[in-house]
Amino acid sequence: MSAIDGDALLARMGPGVEALRGKLRTNQTLKDFTWFRVGGPAELYFVPADVEDLQTFMRLLPDDAPVHVMGLASNSLIRDGGLKGAVIRLTMRPFNDGKADVDSPRIRAGTGMSDRKLAAIALEAGIGGFHFYHGIPGSLGGALRMNAGANGVETTERVVSVDAVNRQGELVTLSHDDMGFTYRHSEAADDLIFVSALFEGYPAPREEIEAAMDAVQKHREENQPIKERTSGSTFKNPPGGSAWKCVDEAGLRGFQVGGAQMSPMHCNFMINTGDATAHDLETLGETVRKRVYEHSGTLLQWEVKRMGLFTNGQAVETFRP
Template identity: 60%
Template structure:
């Protein structure tokens, strides 16, 4: 198999590699939609140094893809060619707090980051309680909710580039805008430094409770979903445009526009990645025709279609 050949090539180029390499590994169970094809090779580095070693040794022609918790992600049915990297474990999953400064690994779930900050009476990060992703994804997307965004609290981000070099980017170098950052695409973030402000633990936890209640009341969080599907266009709300286009409850194969919140797509059971992406494209078409607005995907779509594979 080509995937085993690739693993042999990687281990030959980096014999000191300590992380786990898996061939033809299914990714469906690693995404919240529970759909998608396999990774040609899935790599779980032992730590930051191991990640740098692998990237530095890898043939530059081999594509590299990074996935996190899979909450805001569609992996297409044909899978992902090349090397897919997923960070985890203590080296990428720790949270360290010093005063009002917090350093978190990029595998840390956003909700855990919010909880850790609250327990240390650090205010300003409670909005992360409403984001079902990880720190790494939050950096890439300038994730935000309930009046707060990553750009409001980030000091710097640390990562490894495609050639195995350690990089540290300041807040200014991240180039944040709405649901976007301008950091080089080849950097795999490994940790982030945040600065909050002194606060009252009980008040912060009360705010987090309000965020949780609002999310549970308005979003289909118990479904197989990928979170907010489309970015809000300037001066408009994506869900309102989708509703006005008559898409609430719309189905496409095994996928459906949520009845509860129509900027969420759900896997009703048995959906393929093509069903979900096709439904999203149909929603975009109907919104364009009825309102003139062009919806842009907030959910990341990666990999190749089944036909391409």
């Protein structure tokens, strides 16, 4: 019997599911939603119609069912066995709307919005400080969860407050301090589902913002394998160093396991060359961590979020010195 049984979980939610207005499916394959194009099914897959619909869903979901929020999945590796519990995607319009207040100068945006769209809204409003989002191919929910950054700017520098739905279906507001931002991390409780956020920038000439966004795009095109099936930076930069240099110096540029490869163009990017499994990709990453440590003594930490079940007992052992 499969470890994934969405019909059984749905039955446990009771007749209240009939009131839900969003899209609810069982045993939904997830690989088509991820940048790597790998991954097994989700027991429950829910796309809420709006915040109130999400609150209703959370009140119905059994307390022991895990919850996973999936944005554009540009920084996720979903294992081949799939995900227990519920996968929630905030793709409906209420989660993708954004409005700028030039006088503040602030922007209120839904967390299903892409980072690039927020950069475009800021450009149109003449609000500076958001150009770095033009080069991050994810959604705002993920950016908040991992304090995404690029080009010398991090999400923490722009956040005023965040609205979230908790496990009990209540809407709560977190201050900037409540988010507890550190490098590629937020201390906000894992079971909070971010639904919108208030950001603040500074007045800036449109041509200045455009120039900064163009520079970001040029850097990506020249230095990153943006046309490949990848998931961005695989490992966090170690203190005072660069992950790609550690990988390169260990002779692992272009190193391959099955259909998974460390990009010859940017060796901190893993790519699916066409037929990789999630098992291939995670094995590649752990092998690189081991060999980098053996070469330089640097223990690289994953930036890509790995989640889900292994299949057929084929677990990937985490390297520990």
